[in-house]
Amino acid sequence: MKYQDTGVDISRAEDALARIRDKVRATRRPEVIGDIGAFGGLFRLTGTDTVLVATTDGVGTKLVLARLLDRHEGVGTDLVHHCVNDALAMGAEPLFFLDYFSTSKLEPEVFARVVGAMADACRAHGCALLGGETAELPGMYAPGTYDLAGFLVGAVARDKILDPASVREGDVLIGLPSTGLHTNGFSLARAICDRAAARAEMDLRSFLVLPRPALRGGTVGDALLAVHRCYLDEVRALRDAATIRSIAHLTGGGWEGNLPRALPPGLGAAVDRESWIVPPLFRMLVEWGGVSDGEAFATWNMGIGLVVVIPANDERAALRALPDAITIGEVERARPNDLRVRWT
């Protein structure tokens, strides 16, 4: 199975973005730093060395599973963590967050569980929940569904912005484990589970709540809904122990879609897939769906949620500071006409 077969086509989004790029560029102000395509937008405040980092995300169709299994808290937490990680990838610390909650008919209890969890996640990471919009839009959403968007502003001193241009050949790639799919590739995962459930002659819900030996007695539903890991503490610890050149948050588009965003033109990543153990959930999805390795690594994070680029000299200190971090590869010269991520 391919991601595209499930109705999500990343090339369509790329086509759409290409059409507006010039209009977006035309909105630049002198305070804007960098170009489109970073993990967050940068805006320098006049008269200070503070740069604001702004990022916006959604949770995708993980929302559909949260609904099916009545587990609404997780997606609220997911949204905050996703945004915090994007800010971290720019070198920033979170300041404040706003949410957008939209549905056909508001269910106050569901809303309170989702947005309450967002507030808890904000508090846990020292981020103010500064505002939100709650929209009731009859007829726009399939019954019982809701959509979420999150918006986070962080801050970084101008000379601490993580800049992919600082990355050098021979730098080391440190991987931090993910807790699961985080918030990407759920349309493919759901399509795979739908088919696997049909083959097992089960409804999707029953299939998702079945204990699995491969998951040590856990369920596929739990594994899919595992909360997006927040890397704030890890990145703080790493800042003290090592020089961070750049960070890639592995979200929509998987490895090839995100790791190159942390690298300058001309450089690529040589990544050893054997350096970490792909968690059972991903292996099950790959097997059930007959998903190729190429497709899997271009859709999901496959067990690594954040990749940090550091100088080779700092490798030992970095691994000491982060108990579950793994060296997964290094930066190399990019080979013309090749993908930027080369598997070794």
Place this chain on the structure above:
Amino acid sequence: MKYQDTGVDISRAEDALARIRDKVRATRRPEVIGDIGAFGGLFRLTGTDTVLVATTDGVGTKLVLARLLDRHEGVGTDLVHHCVNDALAMGAEPLFFLDYFSTSKLEPEVFARVVGAMADACRAHGCALLGGETAELPGMYAPGTYDLAGFLVGAVARDKILDPASVREGDVLIGLPSTGLHTNGFSLARAICDRAAARAEMDLRSFLVLPRPALRGGTVGDALLAVHRCYLDEVRALRDAATIRSIAHLTGGGWEGNLPRALPPGLGAAVDRESWIVPPLFRMLVEWGGVSDGEAFATWNMGIGLVVVIPANDERAALRALPDAITIGEVERARPNDLRVRWT
């Protein structure tokens, strides 16, 4: 007809918000100024006198009409203008904007029209379009529909924040005309048009594109989709001519839902409904739907999109600075157990 009959129940949203208020308050940081309920959240940047103002909005089911009439540009502009006006109501100037565009299946051409128009609106108001998220969520949206959310950050010097606490009894209320419904109350307007079309034995689209003498040959579709007016230039001009005490942006919840947000506890507004002419579109909707005055003014802006509170002494200067502004009433002591907006 009542707004509630169309599936939108503002009391449900209030119930939902009440449930999370304490959790949201628990996320406060020392930089946060003010409490929940303002037109934007305030966040003071350490070491500067700059306060950031953050606001988030949607366009509501105006999106459904934009789709029906293939007029996607307007809603992109609407979203930016709505956010800019909310920032203005706090005293701020816009800095940057981010958008969230979500749909079941992305149509690049529609996306480019919507987001291209946002970019144009951002440029027109000197606001950087700093980022966005485009989500393709199969099965979550009714076919052909999409949702939009906008996030705007503005800035205001600490001593220029518009504070309802500065409003005094006897201050004057200056109204600025709206261009139509702006982006609120569309579920009621659509339900009314649906019924009126059925009575006229027409499909909704034909009903909406029929030239109307009452609209000087214009159509109801055009009147409904008129772009949300941006008051940036007017507020700038007014700042030079008068002292602005506070501003109310009349959006969801109409007059009673918004004007009190610009007043301190204990004060209310005496508004003379005869001081401006309610535009024909509102009169048609009221008549077709048999909508009570109370319901109409609690749902729609009825022709006034922004209310500015100024000292009585500045009235003449304000009206001279703003050619289409109207004095619509004054601030009075609130009467216990009464609504805060009293019609005179």
